[in-house]
Amino acid sequence: MKKVCVVGLGYIGLPTSAIFADAGFDVIGVDVNETVVETINSGRIHIEETGLAELVNRVVKEGKFRAQLAPEAADVFIIAVPTPIHDDYTANIDYVIDAAKSVAPHLRKGNIVIVESTIPPRTMDDVVVPIIRESGLDPERDVYLAHCPERVLPGRILIELIENTRIVGGVTKEAAKRAADVYRAIVKGDVIETEAVTAEMAKLMENTFRDVNIALANELVKIAKRIGVNAHEVIELANKHPRVNIHLPGPGVGGHCLAVDPYFIVEKAKEESQLIQTARRINNSMPRFVVEQIERMTAELASPVIAVFGLTYKGNTDDVRESPAIDIYEQLRRNKRFDVRAYDPHVKPSQVPFPLATKDEALDGAHLVVVLADHNEFKTMTAEELAPMKTKVIFDTKNCVALDSEDVTVYKIGHLSVVQAIQDVERV
Ligand code: SAJ
Numbered sequence: 001m002k003k004v005c006v007v008g009l010g011y012i013g014l015p016t017s018a019i020f021a022d023a024g025f026d027v028i029g030v031d032v033n034e035t036v037v038e039t040i041n042s043g044r045i046h047i048e049e050t051g052l053a054e055l056v057n058r059v060v061k062e063g064k065f066r067a068q069l070a071p072e073a074a075d076v077f078i079i080a081v082p083t084p085i086h087d088d089y090t091a092n093i094d095y096v097i098d099a100a101k102s103v104a105p106h107l108r109k110g111n112i113v114i115v116e117s118t119i120p121p122r123t124m125d126d127v128v129v130p131i132i133r134e135s136g137l138d139p140e141r142d143v144y145l146a147h148c149p150e151r152v153l154p155g156r157i158l159i160e161l162i163e164n165t166r167i168v169g170g171v172t173k174e175a176a177k178r179a180a181d182v183y184r185a186i187v188k189g190d191v192i193e194t195e196a197v198t199a200e201m202a203k204l205m206e207n208t209f210r211d212v213n214i215a216l217a218n219e220l221v222k223i224a225k226r227i228g229v230n231a232h233e234v235i236e237l238a239n240k241h242p243r244v245n246i247h248l249p250g251p252g253v254g255g256h257c258l259a260v261d262p263y264f265i266v267e268k269a270k271e272e273s274q275l276i277q278t279a280r281r282i283n284n285s286m287p288r289f290v291v292e293q294i295e296r297m298t299a300e301l302a303s304p305v306i307a308v309f310g311l312t313y314k315g316n317t318d319d320v321r322e323s324p325a326i327d328i329y330e331q332l333r334r335n336k337r338f339d340v341r342a343y344d345p346h347v348k349p350s351q352v353p354f355p356l357a358t359k360d361e362a363l364d365g366a367h368l369v370v371v372l373a374d375h376n377e378f379k380t381m382t383a384e385e386l387a388p389m390k391t392k393v394i395f396d397t398k399n400c401v402a403l404d405s406e407d408v409t410v411y412k413i414g415h416l417s418v419v420q421a422i423q424d425v426e427r428v
Helices: 013-022 034-041 052-061 094-106 123-134 157-163 173-184 196-228 231-238 261-268 274-297 324-334 359-362 415-418
Strands: 001-006 026-030 065-068 078-079 112-115 144-147 166-172 189-195 306-311 338-342 368-371 393-396 408-413
Touching: 001 013, 001 157, 013 026, 013 052, 013 065, 013 157, 026 324, 034 052, 034 065, 052 065, 052 157, 065 189, 078 094, 078 338, 094 112, 094 123, 112 123, 112 173, 123 144, 123 196, 123 231, 144 173, 144 196, 144 415, 166 173, 166 196, 173 324, 173 338, 189 196, 196 261, 196 274, 196 415, 274 324, 274 368, 274 415, 324 338, 338 359, 408 415
Parallel strands: 001 026, 001 078, 026 065, 078 112, 112 144, 166 189, 306 338, 306 368, 368 393, 393 408
Antiparallel strands: 144 166
């Protein structure tokens, strides 16, 4: 039985550990956070992900998976730590460097070391290889180094980890083959072998493709407002063409991937990445654009009361990283005219640096609900639920609210040319 040591027990490392454990591997999970280690060893989890709590609980109870603070000897090491971004938009690969250094002393000949973290092109060759060389082993002969980017969608991680095609970029051909064989034990999709730099770049281009395409949809929202057309309908109809797939507009692009990864390319090829940089600018402009629309809708109210619904970067998760909703909430709070309340059924108070309201507290006397995340709870919102509001108006920035009632006005982000300023009413 092979032993796998996974460094980093977050959104990727934890489900990956659990799946390897479930497939019969002996898995050690490593995290620098003591609370995370304790939580996992007691059979619980610290993140929200469909099906993960049950799986982790089972493999921990069965003794196939345990967490600890430092790595130990294993056959395979998988590094799945975050790669955040510095203030100057260059990649912060410190956690990857620390993780590689922490496994280096435990390496033996024949070991496989895989980096799953998203990294700028050439990081395997230029950064990870020298770290392993310093440990005294030959990184091209004694051990097998590979980059195998994770490509799973939060909310579907356990399914996609098994079903998606994996790209395995080896520092050598043999490394690609050996690392690919590790994934073949758990993956039903194809496992494709390539060079490390190609795998690094392919991963970044996947997320960049999506970011650029969303920027196009967001630009269309602004054009539609000017021209007087419904962008959602335009997208729906254009996408009937067999080779067109315009993405969905929204309040901006969040999360730790799409809003970050394109900069890893820009960092290495600034002159050449003009379209990528423009797309980032357009997506980053959306929170301000949303706030401007709210100002327009509430221009005739003396003291607008605004209920912000949804703080996560996307629906049905608890993840608030890089969330445009948080940015929008904070921009609204800075405007002294507004009384702003935040409500999110998936977010705990400890996750955000401001108070959270319950649904009824948020709606009490509100003039406007701004939907910023497509949680299921919001898709199925009813007119009765909105009873505590003063004026029943919704600004749906995710085009997800199905509510169709004479008592409620729903403005969609794709159809802003129809917006009329909200008129105050006496409360009865
Ligand atoms: N978004 C839009 N319009 C869309 C799609 C998404 O505005 O049409 C927004 C979302 O609301 C969110 C952001 O983009 O704020 C990102 O959401 P997402 O669902 O597109 O992706 P992530 O960040 O959760 O996961 C992405 C995925 N990449 C691709 O689909 C190419 C996932 O497969 C990757 O594994 C993940 O990045 C990652 O870790 O890199």
